[in-house]
Amino acid sequence: AAPSSIHAFEDGHALAASLAVRIAEDLRAAIEARGEASIAVSGGSTPKRLFERLSHETLDWSRVTVTLVDERWVPDTDERSNARMVEALLLRHNAADAEFVPLYVEAATPEAGIGEVRARVAAMRLPLDVVVLGMGPDGHTASFFPGGDRLAEALDIANTAQVVPMRAPGAGEPRITFTLPVLLQARSLYLHIEGPDKRVVLEQAEQAGSPLPIASVLRRAQHLEIYWCP
């Protein structure tokens, strides 16, 4: 795969401003080409400033479908919910018109809810136009956690399942996540990471044969744009 390109910024504000403009361009181009656009965003703390910036971008958000790269198996009334953060920070201002496809459904476990989630995702038009990944200090991305019970399945490039449940020591609550093949098919693929520690983890993952889950993305992505700031 082509080496990924890294864009370094002085701080999180400059990064969020630049990435929001870039993503908005991708979404406008998709609407121009296909009449609609789709984006999957990550959770965690890093994307907050990006969401605030993106929510102010002017484009026809009524033609945009927003979903999540992965989700913690909690309802959006729970503060751990990625849907809750997206609803609070991204789906407002201009972006309030976008359609949101959450990955959580009313079921006790992701294993019990997977059928309904797969039906919901199957109704989306794939491939996704934009995917924004994050990365944890352990080298996880999406819910591809080291030691995850279905990690091999999620990273299997031949897997036809679009989403899988995931339980992992470092994940806290059970998760649901898009699989690697779906994420790699995105027309635009970004990795948004901040801080010197994550830069070190990235360099470790770039080493040949690295077992870190993010390394699977670095090794297989055709076009990955990495956005980083200290």
Ligand SMILES: O=C(O)[C@H](O)[C@@H](O)[C@H](O)[C@H](O)COP(=O)(O)O
């Ligand atoms: O649900 C999640 O937690 C994410 O989708 C996950 O993959 C996230 O990107 C990393 O955990 C980084 O999280 P931070 O931005 O908080 O470091």
